[in-house]
Amino acid sequence: MRPSIVSLPPPVTGSELTHSYFTRWKDPVFPRYLVTVESFEVIGLEFVPIIIFLVYMPGDMTARFENADAENEEELASCMLGVGFFVDRMATSRSFESLSQAEKWDAVDHLFWDWSPEHRYIIGVFRGQEMYYGAPRVSSRPSTNWRKLVTSADDKRLGNPHIWLIGDSIHSMFPSRGMGGNQAMRDTADALPLLVRLAETAKTTEELKEADIIQACDRYEGAVIPRAFEWVQRSGGKNPMVSAL
Structure with a gap:
């Protein structure tokens, strides 16, 4: 076991x-x-x-x-x-x-x-089985334009549209609803066609522009944030005791 x-x-x-x-x-x-x-x-x-x-x-x-x-x-x-x-x-x-x-x-x-x-x-x-003891986190819902709000000319890492967040990296939730893995897979399904389209564009004579990446990232998060954070709330929000009900 x-x-x-x-x-x-x-x-x-x-x-x-x-x-x-x-x-x-x-x-x-x-x-x-x-x-x-x-x-x-x-x-x-x-x-x-x-x-x-x-x-x-x-x-x-x-x-x-x-x-x-x-x-x-x-x-x-x-x-x-x-x-x-x-x-x-x-x-x-x-x-x-x-x-x-x-x-x-x-x-x-x-x-x-x-x-x-x-x-x-x-x-x-x-009883008697070994226990793993950890401390998971629950995420707060960001605004859909959070990347623009944190972007900094001094630190290109902040709000970088080349870094896409999937699963617990953006919407960690309590496990009692059993939806964390499902939402992560749905994130991947939302991201994949957008990434494939970017890859295909990069292979053509057209130059892949930064605006293309930003637009694709915005489309991805525009779908993920409303959907996934509804499940964060259903999992109990920030109250683990309520999340079990």
């Missing part, structure tokens, strides 16, 4: 949101009623603390559930566990980063001690 835990910047002092991603498992450790084929199931979603559990099971896994002796192909299934909580409600006064792996799981487990057996079971399955 390859889990990772991500800590999101708190909207107020003392809050954290963590996610743990598990890309595979070999044994059907989850009871069948906890898993929905060809979909995902959010078992729990409370404001504080929060637990998010997502499972994807391809359609051809149905027969495997019906045959207890069948071996699961680990690349066919994936799941994610996320938890969110206020740091000041942890059972320890130490920072989460300073805890050992076992102590981190103890702290998480304590937050859900009075939850249902189903929730506790899920946490128990993931």
